[in-house]
Amino acid sequence: MSITKTSSERMPTMNAPVPPDDVDGLALPPAWTAPARRARGSRRLVLGLSAAGLAALGTLAVMGFRAPSPDSLYETVAVTRQDIESxxxxxxxxxxxxSVDVGAQVTGQLKHLRVAVGDKVTAGRVVAEIDAEVQSAKVEGIEADLARLTAELAEQEAGLVFAERNVERHLTLSQTSAVSKLAFETTTRDRDILIARIDASKARIRQMQADLRAQKTALRFARITAPMGGTVVSVDAKEGQTLNANYDTPLLLQIADLDTMTVWTDVxxxxxxxxxxxxxxxFTTLGRPDRKWHATLRQIQPAPRRPDNKKAETKTTPQSGNVVLYTALFDVPNADGSLRAGMTAQVFFVTAAAQNALVVPVASLNDKGEVRVLxxxxxxxxxxxxxxxxxxxxxxxxxxxxxxxxxITGLKSAGPPAKLRVES
Incomplete structure (x- = not known):
């Protein structure tokens, strides 16, 4: 029986060792395993990564749960006591x-100006003189006419006495028919004419006396006196200037009482x-912002002031687009003369005030009228x-x-919220 070997049995596998023919005494090596050093390195790498992750998680946990200092989170202000006012x-x-404007009431040349700006004057003091030659001549002429009229009146009164006696005589004779009735009526007429002339003369004398008083008054006005005591704040005329008072009153100077000042405030x-x-x-002034003047409100004018500084009209307010301003007046003593006319005043009307009050910033209050106390x-x-x-x-x-x-008035910076216990 023949045995046929397959190709796999006839040819050895590639890269596989060829066993010797006698394998009874040969010790075969163990099966393949991974090197031990490489396994230990991998375990260390895994353990290192795990430790780094745990450290990172721990850091994040500490950063997320550790409460920062309250002073580093909040803006705070201490409650203090002080005087406040609204x-x-x-x-x-x-x-x-x-103040008063002093003008000339007569026409003529300004002969003397006896004051200058800054001079203090008393009421009745002569401050200017106008050449009064024309007024003097008019007074003399009126006095002469008055004397003539007075003489004429005396003559007429003497004639009236004679006329009355003549009428009485003719009346007696007419009763005995010694004179005619026409003669008696003629004497009566002459007496009545004299009486009418005397009345007219008396009227002319009264008129002349009135003219004389007017001219004498004008003559007195040639010596201009101060109508009030105060300080001369402006002079608008010069010596030698011709003044014409027929159509308007020429302004010579202005006198003001500077011992008391009035502040005209726009509100x-x-x-x-x-x-x-x-x-x-x-109030304070621009030149002395460190000094405070205290006063009391005297008057609030009822009508708004017009933008063009004309007199206020009660029937209407300023036109649309203009600020509606009312004038508030108050007085302040000025004995030292530190306040001058025309200065600008920054005024503060005190609507409410408290002394030694507990004070907190407005920013510390919420809409409910609450504050947070740290x-x-x-x-x-x-x-x-x-x-x-x-x-x-x-x-x-x-x-x-x-x-x-x-x-607490606010937060200093954005960040994680503090783990703070909030008590009501």
Missing amino acids: TVAATGKIQPYA SEADVVKLREGMPLW REDGTIAVRKVEIGTRTRFVVGITSGVTDGERV
Whole structure:
């Protein structure tokens, strides 16, 4: 029986070792396994990656759950005590409390000007003189006419005495028919004519006396006196200037009482409703912003002031597009003369005030009238407070917080929220 070998049996497998013919005493090697050193390196790599991942997770966990310092998160302000006041701001012009324009009431040449700007004068002092030759001549002429009329009146009165006696004589003779009736009526007529002439002369004398008084008054007006005491603030004429008072009163100078000044303040229609007469106020000037003048509101004019500085009209307000302004007046002593006419005043009308009040910033309040107080242990207390006097920046608190506590006004920077316990 022959055995036929297959091709796989006849030819050895490629790369496979060919066993010797005698394999009884040969020790075969064990099956193939991965090298041990390479397995240990892989395990170390896995363990390293795991440790790095755990470290990263731990870092993230610490960063996510560790509470930062409250001071690093919140803007805080300590509750303090101070004097506060709520005010309405406005701008005004400082003017003299009383002033008068001194003019010439007669026509003529300004002969003497006896004052200068800055001079102090008293009431009745002569400040200017106008050449009065024309007025003097008119007075003399009227006096002469008056003397002539007076003489004519005396003559007429003497003739009246004779005429009355003549009428009495003719009356007696007419009763005995010694004179005619026509002669008696003629004497009566002459007496009545004299009486009428005397009345006319008396009327002319009264008229002449009135003219004389007017001319004497004009002659006195040639010596111009101060109508009030004060300071000469302006002079508008020069010596030698010809003044014509027939059509208008020429302005010579202005006198003002600078011991008391009046501030004319412009207040908008939105703020005028907050003012009341008698309320306190204070103001500063551009030249002395560090000094405060205190006063009391005297008057609020009822009609708005027109933009062109004309007199206010009660029937209408300024045209649309213009700011409606009301004028508030108050007086302030000026004994030292530091306030001058025309200065600009920054006025603050005090609508409410509180002394030694607990104060917090407006930014620390929410819409519910609450504040957040940061305690020393890091906790936050939300408190309802009672609000007193309020300004644009701070609020007076009557209850809810104490002096020295710190209230939160905002966040310093964005970041993870603090793990803080909030107590109500």
